[in-house]
Amino acid sequence: xxxxxxxxxxxxxxxxxxxxxxxxxxxxxxxxxxxxxxxxxxxxxxxxxxxxxxxxxxxxxxxxxxxxxxxxxxxxxxxxxxxxxxxxxxxxxxxxxxxxxxxxxxxxxxxxxxxxxxxxxxxxxxxxxxxxxxxxxxxxxxxxxxxxxxxxxxxxxxxxxxxxxxxxxxxxxxxxxxxxxxxxxxxxxxxxxxxxxxxxxxxxxxxxxxxxxxxxxxxxxxxxxxxxxxxxxxxxxxxxxxxxxxxxxx
Amino acid sequence: xxxxxxxxxxxxxxxxxxxxxxxxxxxxxxxxxxxxxxxxxxxxxxxxxxxxxxxxxxxxxxxxxxxxxxxxxxxxxxxxxxxxxxxxxxxxxxxxxxxxxxxxxxxxxxxxxxxxxxxxxxxxxxxxxxxxxxxxxxxxxxxxxxxxxxxxxxxxxxxxxxxxxxxxxxxxxxxxxxxxxxxxxxxxxxxxxxxxxxxxxxx
Ligand SMILES: [Fe+3]
Numbered sequence: 214x215x216x217x218x219x220x221x222x223x224x225x226x227x228x229x230x231x232x233x234x235x236x237x238x239x240x241x242x243x244x245x246x247x248x249x250x251x252x253x254x255x256x257x258x259x260x261x262x263x264x265x266x267x268x269x270x271x272x273x274x275x276x277x278x279x280x281x282x283x284x285x286x287x288x289x290x291x292x293x294x295x296x297x298x299x300x301x302x303x304x305x306x307x308x309x310x311x312x313x314x315x316x317x318x319x320x321x322x323x324x325x326x327x328x329x330x331x332x333x334x335x336x337x338x339x340x341x342x343x344x345x346x347x348x349x350x351x352x353x354x355x356x357x358x359x360x361x362x363x364x365x366x367x368x369x370x371x372x373x374x375x376x377x378x379x380x381x382x383x384x385x386x387x388x389x390x391x392x393x394x395x396x397x398x399x400x401x402x403x404x405x406x407x408x409x410x411x412x413x414x415x416x417x418x419x420x421x422x423x424x425x426x427x428x429x430x431x432x433x434x435x436x437x438x439x440x441x442x443x444x445x446x447x448x449x450x451x452x453x454x455x456x457x458x459x460x461x462x463x
Numbered sequence: 464x465x466x467x468x469x470x471x472x473x474x475x476x477x478x479x480x481x482x483x484x485x486x487x488x489x490x491x492x493x494x495x496x497x498x499x500x501x502x503x504x505x506x507x508x509x510x511x512x513x514x515x516x517x518x519x520x521x522x523x524x525x526x527x528x529x530x531x532x533x534x535x536x537x538x539x540x541x542x543x544x545x546x547x548x549x550x551x552x553x554x555x556x557x558x559x560x561x562x563x564x565x566x567x568x569x570x571x572x573x574x575x576x577x578x579x580x581x582x583x584x585x586x587x588x589x590x591x592x593x594x595x596x597x598x599x600x601x602x603x604x605x606x607x608x609x610x611x612x613x614x615x616x617x618x619x620x621x622x623x624x625x626x627x628x629x630x631x632x633x634x635x636x637x638x639x640x641x642x643x644x645x646x647x648x649x650x651x652x653x654x655x656x657x658x659x660x661x662x663x664x665x666x
Binding site for chain 1: 468469470471472473474475476477478479480481482483484485486488491492493495496497498501523524525529531535537539545546547548549550551560561562584585586587592595597599601602603604605606607608609610612627630631655656660661662663664665666
């Protein structure tokens with residue numbers, strides 16, 4: 214079976230090892246919730262088996278027409294969400310720089326005032342009756358995806374006495390193998406709150422933080438309608454199987 | 464020198480307290496955007512295999528179950544085949560994707576999956592692994608999704624020869640990966656910390 218939406222043969226090599234110095238560690242005491250939720254023992258390392266090399270793939274048929282339009286997918290007919298209209302677009306790539314086609318990307322965010330539509334969010338900023346805050350897309354042949362939304366507001370959160378999250382969009386990404394599964398957040402170029410955020414601060418390498426900051430992309434804006442930000446996401450790449458021993462029964 | 468030209472994986476960030484908005488919107492009251500929450504139903508009337516229920520909890524370092532976590536599972540079908548383009552050994556049961564997603568209950572912290580018992584899948588060298596289900600856990604306070612496996616208490620013989628379980632140096636910790644059968648359910652507590660800390664994977 215070819216890869217979804219592709220004439221490329223499916224790749225079956227093991228994934229490159231995760232660079233755990235690049236990711237935030239489990240225990241980041243500046244982010245208080247991590248203190249009791251971080252494993253403390255060594256992880257069990259092993260080369261991927263079929264259970265990690267395989268993973269679910271979703272077809273474009275599952276998508277509704279407005280799934281990638283957060284301005285309208287929760288709004289009453291003829292109405293739209295309040296806020297600065299933006300397009301977020303980019304590619305899902307692997308560590309070899311190749312686009313990853315046919316992967317489900319899900320995103321969620323606060324509204325323009327920084328308020329989530331969730332019973333546990335009690336921030337003063339009002340809900341927007343026309344904004345739900347979730348959307349999804351499936352990458353095309355080149356790994357590209359795009360959606361339309363409003364720019365989320367920053368919001369205060371209970372951690373330190375006065376901690377604020379920078380404006381951000383949460384991303385959940387599937388690859389073609391369960392070991393590629395990733396959740397991350399996209400930040401916006403120029404936001405001074407990025408460098409004050411304890412969650413961002415769990416990432417030790419400045420270059421790694423910068424990999425999560427989307428740039429304003431004037432070439433992709435829609436004049437008189439929406440600004441655009443470009444956000445590429447990189448998933449684990451696979452080792453080549455060209456000269457690999459073929460295990461029995463595989 | 465030439466460059467190897469490799470990109471770095473995007474760094475992980477926590478799913479946060481509102482992960483439900485994105486991944487299970489119907490569960491948290493955001494109706495009408497998606498028909499149903501993805502991964503909520505894993506089996507239909509045609510799915511082959513023994514029906515089982517998984518009752519999973521995720522427990523923090525103070526002994527309290529997480530009420531805001533999200534768990535995804537990935538497993539083979541009853542014949543031991545994965546429903547994935549990277550599965551080259553045959554075609555999996557078309558009535559079983561093998562993937563499910565559930566939030567932990569906001570009151571009890573229990574997360575329920577209705578699925579089937581998976582068949583055995585070969586290890587890299589062709590030996591059979593014991594039946595198992597892969598887990599991926601995210602929540603507020605978890606900076607990078609946690610991977611582990613659930614094995615079955617009534618598969619003692621297969622578990623004893625499983626090549627992954629065999630790699631666990633401290634043998635008492637093998638028990639952290641074994642769900643206990645109670646009737647038609649398997650009960651599995653994931654401990655994030657402490658003496659009962661679950662064996663998490665880097666694979
Ligand atoms: Fe957030």
